[in-house]
Amino acid sequence: MTGEGKGHLDASPFLHGSGTFVNEMMFPDVKTTLNLFGIHRRKVAGDWSYPPHEHPQYEINYLLEGHQTMRVNGMEYDQRAGDLLLLRPGDVHSSRSGDGQPFEYFCIHFDLDDRLFLSLLGRMEQTLFPAASPIARKIRPALGKMMEPDSAANARSVAGRMRLQSTVFELLAQLWDAVSAETLQLSPQSYGKVELAHEIAGRLQGLANQTFRKGKSGEEPYGIREIAAALGISVSYCNRIFREVYGQSPRAYWSELMLHEACHLLSDPRYTVQTISAILGYRDIAHFSRQFKRWTGAAPSDYRKQHSRLE
Structure with a gap:
């Protein structure tokens, strides 16, 4: 059903009541859509590698232990434990062990329709953020929450999915704060x-x-x-x-x-x-x-x- 034959609703979907307001606090409308794809935590052997590929979403790749070498758009990045990689849509990237030993990483792909946020990310030229960098430190607690033992299993329920999205929104809020601080380094x-x-x-x-x-x-x-x-x-x-x-x-x-x-x-x-x-x-x-x-x-x-x- 398309609803075309139903009764005409009021032109405004919001009801404001009648009488005189004593006090009112208006919040801005929030319509940001967040989509999450391919979230996984993976430990691989030293001979593991992933061929060049790209995604239409942003990717956050966080190294938990070991040494990963990620090649992004022709440039190689040596990623150590605690380091963070931020990949943009369309970035061609491949992965392998940096020292022939096993390594473990956590990965999340996302997109959202907040143009202010995407504009801020678009101004960032950096791809690798070392463990001691403000951005890596800022979002580490939210990443840790996502990697708790029961998170993946709980995410199969409606409540679990809501909690997962809430955690990712918190991660993105922390990322916004950190990237905004980096923006202060621009010329006045x-x-x-x-x-x-x-x-x-x-x-x-x-x-x-x-x-x-x-x-x-x-x-x-x-x-x-x-x-x-x-x-x-x-x-x-x-x-x-x-x-x-x-x-x-x-x-x-x-x-x-x-x-x-x-x-x-x-x-x-x-x-x-x-x-x-x-x-x-x-x-x-x-x-x-x-x-x-x-x-x-x-x-x-x-x-x-x-x-x-x-x-």
């Missing part, structure tokens, strides 16, 4: 650009949340002129700085926010396409459908058939 000018781009992205996210809550127009304009004016910079400078840090324009980032919310709502059959169109602020369902097809190559109804959460 470069660091200022990064912070400005993050501020622009945060304000765009805030405008998007207002759009989704109140059904404001999600088509045009997306508020970059107002953001630039509030920050005391020109629109052209705002666009240029954002593109330097994120590799895309603010308009493209705004479209991604709209697409992410559209896909999230379409996966829930309780909302008709007409309702979703109203939530996202489009003037009519036809315009929303055309825009969604430009984004994804599929009509909203076709996307829903493939991704509906409920049958």
Whole structure:
């Protein structure tokens, strides 16, 4: 079932009650999606090796004991116990013992849709982080928690999977803190650009949340002129700085926010396409459908058939 024939829901999926607020604390919407793949702890013999390969996800490779030689994009890294390797999507890498003796490592592959986090990782040029480095020290406790004896078995249950994801989110939060500290080593000018781009992205996210809550127009304009004016910079400078840090324009980032919310709502059959169109602020369902097809190559109804959460 797609839910198209169900009753029309209110354009805002949030209820705010009636009467006068005495006090209120509003938290930002949290919609980060985390996917985990191929988590394993492995001890191998000295003659073990893994041929060159690549992944579409990030990989954290943590050496527990021994000596591993990892070849990444043509460069060799000698990894000792406690050292951490951070591999990016598309990195071609292979592995073998560094001294012909057994070694043990822990590996996790992940991807997530938080562009601020991915932008920060993208600015890191380092691949090997020694055991004494701030980044390796910072995330070691979360890695240790994941490697507890019962973790793999418990992860087969729903509660166990939730706890595993919670631990990985904590690991990523620690990684964010550590990488952010590394960013402070940039020149003041470069660091200022990064912070400005993050501020622009945060304000765009805030405008998007207002759009989704109140059904404001999600088509045009997306508020970059107002953001630039509030920050005391020109629109052209705002666009240029954002593109330097994120590799895309603010308009493209705004479209991604709209697409992410559209896909999230379409996966829930309780909302008709007409309702979703109203939530996202489009003037009519036809315009929303055309825009969604430009984004994804599929009509909203076709996307829903493939991704509906409920049958």
